[in-house]
Amino acid sequence: MKNISIISLLxxxxxxxxxxxxLGEVTVDELKQSVHPIDSSSSAAYLFKKGKTNFTLxxxxxxxxxxxxxxxxxxxxxxxxxxxxxxxxxxxxGNGKEEVYVYDAYTYNLVGSKVEKTKLKSxxxxxxEVNDKWNLKKITFPAVREGSIIEFSYKIVSPYISNFNDWxxxxxxxxxxxxxxxxxxxxxxxxxxxxxxxxxxxEEKIITSLDFNSTKYSYSAQDIMPxxxxxxxxxxxxxxxxxxxxxxxxxxxxxxxxxxxLSWDDVSKSIYDNDNFGRELNFKxxxxxxxxxxxxxxxxxxxxxxxxxxxxxxxxxxxENNSYxxxxxxxxxxxxxxxxxxxxxxxxxxxxxxxxxxxxPIIVSTRSNGIAIFPSRSAFNYVIVGVKLSGDENVVLLDxxxxxxxxxxxxxxxxxWSGRMLMPNGTSKEISLEPNKYSxxxxxxxxxxxxxxxxxxxxxxxxxxxxxxLFREKYANLSNQSLIEKxxxxxxxxxxxxxxxxxxxxKPINLTYSFFSDNLVEIIGExxxxxxxxxxxxxxxxxxxxxxxxxxxFDFLQKINYNISLKVPENYKIEYFPSSIxxxxxxxxxxxxxxxxxxxxxIQISSSIEINSTIITPEDYEILKxxxxxxxxxxxxxxxxxxx
Numbered sequence: 001m002k003n004i005s006i007i008s009l010l011x012x013x014x015x016x017x018x019x020x021x022x023l024g025e026v027t028v029d030e031l032k033q034s035v036h037p038i039d040s041s042s043s044a045a046y047l048f049k050k051g052k053t054n055f056t057l058x059x060x061x062x063x064x065x066x067x068x069x070x071x072x073x074x075x076x077x078x079x080x081x082x083x084x085x086x087x088x089x090x091x092x093x094g095n096g097k098e099e100v101y102v103y104d105a106y107t108y109n110l111v112g113s114k115v116e117k118t119k120l121k122s123x124x125x126x127x128x129e130v131n132d133k134w135n136l137k138k139i140t141f142p143a144v145r146e147g148s149i150i151e152f153s154y155k156i157v158s159p160y161i162s163n164f165n166d167w168x169x170x171x172x173x174x175x176x177x178x179x180x181x182x183x184x185x186x187x188x189x190x191x192x193x194x195x196x197x198x199x200x201x202x203e204e205k206i207i208t209s210l211d212f213n214s215t216k217y218s219y220s221a222q223d224i225m226p227x228x229x230x231x232x233x234x235x236x237x238x239x240x241x242x243x244x245x246x247x248x249x250x251x252x253x254x255x256x257x258x259x260x261x262l263s264w265d266d267v268s269k270s271i272y273d274n275d276n277f278g279r280e281l282n283f284k285x286x287x288x289x290x291x292x293x294x295x296x297x298x299x300x301x302x303x304x305x306x307x308x309x310x311x312x313x314x315x316x317x318x319x320e321n322n323s324y325x326x327x328x329x330x331x332x333x334x335x336x337x338x339x340x341x342x343x344x345x346x347x348x349x350x351x352x353x354x355x356x357x358x359x360x361p362i363i364v365s366t367r368s369n370g371i372a373i374f375p376s377r378s379a380f381n382y383v384i385v386g387v388k389l390s391g392d393e394n395v396v397l398l399d400x401x402x403x404x405x406x407x408x409x410x411x412x413x414x415x416x417w418s419g420r421m422l423m424p425n426g427t428s429k430e431i432s433l434e435p436n437k438y439s440x441x442x443x444x445x446x447x448x449x450x451x452x453x454x455x456x457x458x459x460x461x462x463x464x465x466x467x468x469x470l471f472r473e474k475y476a477n478l479s480n481q482s483l484i485e486k487x488x489x490x491x492x493x494x495x496x497x498x499x500x501x502x503x504x505x506x507k508p509i510n511l512t513y514s515f516f517s518d519n520l521v522e523i524i525g526e527x528x529x530x531x532x533x534x535x536x537x538x539x540x541x542x543x544x545x546x547x548x549x550x551x552x553x554f555d556f557l558q559k560i561n562y563n564i565s566l567k568v569p570e571n572y573k574i575e576y577f578p579s580s581i582x583x584x585x586x587x588x589x590x591x592x593x594x595x596x597x598x599x600x601x602x603i604q605i606s607s608s609i610e611i612n613s614t615i616i617t618p619e620d621y622e623i624l625k626x627x628x629x630x631x632x633x634x635x636x637x638x639x640x641x642x643x644x
Contacts, residue, residue: 043173044075047072047177053182170227177221183215188249192243198224266375301390316344345398385399417433487499529638532637552616562608589613
């Protein structure tokens, strides 16, 4: 009898839980809830998210995929009001068009002790044409305030069975409960992958019917914490828990087996054979005369490369559109001096080939486009140039869309693991995009303490590779006065004058200036307290989270060196200065050195940080966080001077 009671209670609990996961059932307690029970900082949360995808055969004998979704969201704070504006993307750029239908869209509020229900008005639902391939169905919920609950359902009908929309288990706000069901007909096999780090439960079940049998795949999870962007992550979507499907094969009864899986070579060849890609590389009459004159007296392949790259870089203006397919075509873009990434960089490939160089396009995915999991054309959205120089095993990487880029110095958006070089014979080759050369910044400071309370001196900064590129990106168009004002703001009011810059193409950035500050010395009694790195100390740890489930990503290998000489006034002597120390991660991915020495009345500080790997695993997050904590502690430790 006791066992029966327990079972009954469990059934009652399960039934109650199921009822909660239905639209239209909003309780007073749900509306009264003022903070999320697990993540009190969240501005909103998915109370539940459910989805179901089915295949149907139309009267015309074509397959359709129908995905139905139900969503219920709780708004806790004003910052969560943005979730009252929902967007549903759908594809319209192929032979068939997807359709989206929105149902049961309501806002619930607590008025007195009663639940008030407000229906979405027709004028709050509209379509936005993003481009020639994608539209957005947009809905804006009425009467939303802190404490509101919004709910809605929608249906997407798609003629495309090769892949269907990704299912996101994780979002930027918590998800209390999520469930997704997919019914795959027996004729189809799909490749699937669940990305991210959350635990997703899965089940399989055969469903029989008179028409065709299916396999039901069920995915579910509870209490999924939000995925939040942090420092040193290139694209947080790469680590979000999401389910992806791609058609692998079709096997109809009494018909040949169809292998639908694509290889990277299949994708590369289909891109190269496209008229807006490969054909554009064959045109040369539009530039022949100018390139002949440009390289007439240049014998060195490297010099020819540099000359043609600079010519295209200076002539062309990027219209800020990313694509591996030409938008205008190289001839029209050349004439108008404006084009997208393909117009400009495919033009560059053609010119380099004309000059006798082994140049090929490299298709890449920018950081915002994410990392490709399956081989597909949509895995890429950009193209750069690779040149193989005789006697050099490495490929020189070029991107002429950016005015500050150099050979092997690409815009940061392109540094996204690897791309694929496409050869004329239809083959392709994976090419690493990650820099293998260190970017270095050397900072030298000569400083004096004057009048006990002020510090003045001279600074020289020399930056190479990507550190020089970033300086040019940030400051190249500023006047000297504007740059002085920017440095003064960055360095907390330190006064800057006599600033000079040497900024020659392909050479290091050389910056020198004089400085004066009246807030670097703290006087307590007869003692002076001074930070060893003066106004260049780091005082905030960029790693704030208690834990991290995804890697730490740095942009490139780098070394930053500080060499500081501080002269002690004649009427003071040194009572204390920070000791030397070395901190490093166990595998040496990051190393911090701090050295101090004293010669007569001169304090010398040498401080350096080396990033020796662009990827640090989440398992080493605590170590890295502690290293930065110790580094900040050392930099904020004080030199103490006392009167003689």
